[in-house]
Amino acid sequence: MDTPDNVITSEEINLYIQNIPSAPTVVRQALQYARAGDLIKAAKSAEEDPALRHYLKILVNRPLYGFKNEVSDVSQIFGILGVSATQQCLYNYLLSILTPKKWVLFSLTNHQFYDLQAALSQRWEKILTHLKIDNKEIRSAITLIPATIIVCEALFSAHKNEVNQLRSVKALDYNTILHRLSTYDLFSLAGTIGKLWEMDELSILLIESSSGLKEEIPSKIKTLAQWIHLLLFYELSQSIYVMAGLNEFIDFQIDFVEDIYEEFTEVMGYSCEQ
Numbered sequence: 001m002d003t004p005d006n007v008i009t010s011e012e013i014n015l016y017i018q019n020i021p022s023a024p025t026v027v028r029q030a031l032q033y034a035r036a037g038d039l040i041k042a043a044k045s046a047e048e049d050p051a052l053r054h055y056l057k058i059l060v061n062r063p064l065y066g067f068k069n070e071v072s073d074v075s076q077i078f079g080i081l082g083v084s085a086t087q088q089c090l091y092n093y094l095l096s097i098l099t100p101k102k103w104v105l106f107s108l109t110n111h112q113f114y115d116l117q118a119a120l121s122q123r124w125e126k127i128l129t130h131l132k133i134d135n136k137e138i139r140s141a142i143t144l145i146p147a148t149i150i151v152c153e154a155l156f157s158a159h160k161n162e163v164n165q166l167r168s169v170k171a172l173d174y175n176t177i178l179h180r181l182s183t184y185d186l187f188s189l190a191g192t193i194g195k196l197w198e199m200d201e202l203s204i205l206l207i208e209s210s211s212g213l214k215e216e217i218p219s220k221i222k223t224l225a226q227w228i229h230l231l232l233f234y235e236l237s238q239s240i241y242v243m244a245g246l247n248e249f250i251d252f253q254i255d256f257v258e259d260i261y262e263e264f265t266e267v268m269g270y271s272c273e274q
Helices: 010-019 025-035 039-046 050-060 074-098 110-130 136-158 160-169 174-182 186-196 201-209 219-236 239-244 254-268
Strands: none
Touching: 025 039, 025 050, 025 074, 025 136, 039 050, 039 074, 050 074, 074 110, 074 136, 110 136, 110 219, 110 239, 110 254, 136 160, 136 174, 136 186, 136 201, 136 219, 160 174, 174 186, 186 201, 201 219, 219 239, 219 254
16 A cells, blocks of 8 residues: 655644754854854853853864863853854754754664764865855855754654655655655755754755755855755765665756866865765
């Protein structure tokens, strides 16, 4: 027997998205100040949230930063990170609120997921530096992809029988299943989350366009959308994420990215054929 389409109704998915922890007031204020470049006021806002303070302390004292003495003052932490990294860090904190304690459908651990999150952020930063683009909102847009993976995990887990039936009987990929069950795909769902997080319209349109399937894309964001498409294809093609099923969310559109493909491999320092 066929599994009916739209098992996940628009009402259900909208309700779920609405129930995603939106940015707490303290984080919203800190983000506003970070966007304006005022790290002093951003730090004062962040100081009011004990969980955020703890997250920042753990983050900046990781070996990656190489500090001999522990750094715990939020003002000092934001000063170390700088404006752009502070804003990115605040969005990553929102992801930490969303991340499930245990992954049910996707074969992931939180450590593996955080590695993906870090890789996307770091390589997106490298791309923007290469393109000479200094825009805090565009830099933070990549955060929407890990956030959407978390949402898909929750939605699919709630409808695990239907998902398993579609995979076993019809051999559908996860992105097709998401669309069949809800009318969303990874990228349109990411755009919806971006609106909930009050991200700017350009960043939301950029992520939505990164599917490579939109018929009309404004010229000012098309190139960036091409780079994100290639970045996602490469990262999600890593064996660990193939085993988890995450690569099934990306239908590689070679015609969409053909004109920047070689430049992308040079900037990233590897061959996408490896």
